[in-house]
Amino acid sequence: MAIAVYGATGHTGRLVTAELLARGQQVILAGRGEERLRALAAELAAPDRVGVLTAPIDDAAALRRLCEQADALNHCAGPFTTTGAPVAAAAAEAGIPYVDHAIEPHPVKYLFDAFHATAERTGAVLIPQMSFYGGLGDLLAAAAAEGLPDVEKVTVGYAVTGWRMTRGAVNTANLLIGEIDRISYTDGAQHIGPVEIRNSVFPFPPPVGPRTTIVPFPSGEVVTVPRHVPTRAVEVQLTASTFEEEQIFSSVDASPEERARTRFTVAVQVVRSSGGGRNAHLVGHDIWRAGALASVEAVLRLTGGEGPRKAGVFSPAEAFPAVPLLNSLAEQGAFEVSLPGPS
Numbered sequence: 001m002a003i004a005v006y007g008a009t010g011h012t013g014r015l016v017t018a019e020l021l022a023r024g025q026q027v028i029l030a031g032r033g034e035e036r037l038r039a040l041a042a043e044l045a046a047p048d049r050v051g052v053l054t055a056p057i058d059d060a061a062a063l064r065r066l067c068e069q070a071d072a073l074n075h076c077a078g079p080f081t082t083t084g085a086p087v088a089a090a091a092a093e094a095g096i097p098y099v100d101h102a103i104e105p106h107p108v109k110y111l112f113d114a115f116h117a118t119a120e121r122t123g124a125v126l127i128p129q130m131s132f133y134g135g136l137g138d139l140l141a142a143a144a145a146e147g148l149p150d151v152e153k154v155t156v157g158y159a160v161t162g163w164r165m166t167r168g169a170v171n172t173a174n175l176l177i178g179e180i181d182r183i184s185y186t187d188g189a190q191h192i193g194p195v196e197i198r199n200s201v202f203p204f205p206p207p208v209g210p211r212t213t214i215v216p217f218p219s220g221e222v223v224t225v226p227r228h229v230p231t232r233a234v235e236v237q238l239t240a241s242t243f244e245e246e247q248i249f250s251s252v253d254a255s256p257e258e259r260a261r262t263r264f265t266v267a268v269q270v271v272r273s274s275g276g277g278r279n280a281h282l283v284g285h286d287i288w289r290a291g292a293l294a295s296v297e298a299v300l301r302l303t304g305g306e307g308p309r310k311a312g313v314f315s316p317a318e319a320f321p322a323v324p325l326l327n328s329l330a331e332q333g334a335f336e337v338s339l340p341g342p343s
């Protein structure tokens, strides 16, 4: 069995590749730059388990060849606004499992809208944002809201320090920060249009505590959470201090060790319309590694026959029971998780 890593030369792609190799898998290093891919293959020094396939994003035939050779694909190249659709289309047509690291809500929505029918026909399972931002919020929301019939609002708060963006992350931020037509979920419906960007305060658990946040933070939970939580509203927030750190945008050449020094809390607050609600959170360091571990765990579960009973496009929490997956990632050291007890 071979897992394709598209965008293998990037920071995320390298972490995903290393984790797949550590877990005994065959890997096809894929992307647009033949030389960079070959250099990476030489660096990995595992010639019997590493192949290379060059497939530029605008070469549909090469992407098709890649998905015909691979048993599953982990898409790590971004911004997904640019790279998402062509790779997902090839995986959907080939009928193979696909996970990606998108954060942007629009490409996440597009995956559901454009490829569900194709995936149902071919037997593919596609899961967008199976990563840190988006994926962990989706899973935590499912865990916190489990069994609640009357949810008024799900708020996902990300508290992140020490985020040193890669070139891919900066390019994605450039697209998102000035975005006019945003996807939001309020009053029980999805809306697309201008929204007011404001500050709020999110009650992160100690030791972080209540922090000023940027709201809304454009992350795909606004698309995925309403698919499995019966809620009237979803909002995502990020600590304002994250973007105030001087080196966040200027660290595209940071070392992997510097990047690993992020600290994070992801917290979810579920408020019921009948009063009360639930909180859940996870804490850890190295957002990149947490995202890589989540995506690798998902892809290996899919190739091992776990996951949705039907083919199609699914959110992380639609594809896998949230609590066991979060606990398994915690056991692998991705983070520590604190889930609500039975109520």
Ligand SMILES: NC(=O)c1ccc[n+]([C@@H]2O[C@H](COP(=O)([O-])OP(=O)(O)OC[C@H]3O[C@@H](n4cnc5c(N)ncnc54)[C@H](OP(=O)(O)O)[C@@H]3O)[C@@H](O)[C@H]2O)c1
Pocket (backbone or CB within 6 Å): 006, 007, 008, 009, 010, 011, 012, 013, 031, 032, 033, 036, 056, 057, 076, 077, 078, 079, 080, 082, 083, 101, 102, 103, 129, 131, 132, 133, 134, 135, 166, 167, 168, 169, 172, 288, 291
């Ligand atoms: N949701 C999350 O929590 C999460 C977590 C991690 C990453 N991400 C997203 O994943 C993406 C990659 O992040 P990163 O940190 O790995 O960035 P990175 O280190 O800058 O790597 C970017 C990768 O994407 C490839 N790439 C960029 N544009 C491409 C294009 N037009 N066609 C084909 N390949 C292209 C690059 O290939 P070359 O080597 O050929 O330039 C490289 O392999 C970003 O969009 C980021 O937002 C999201």
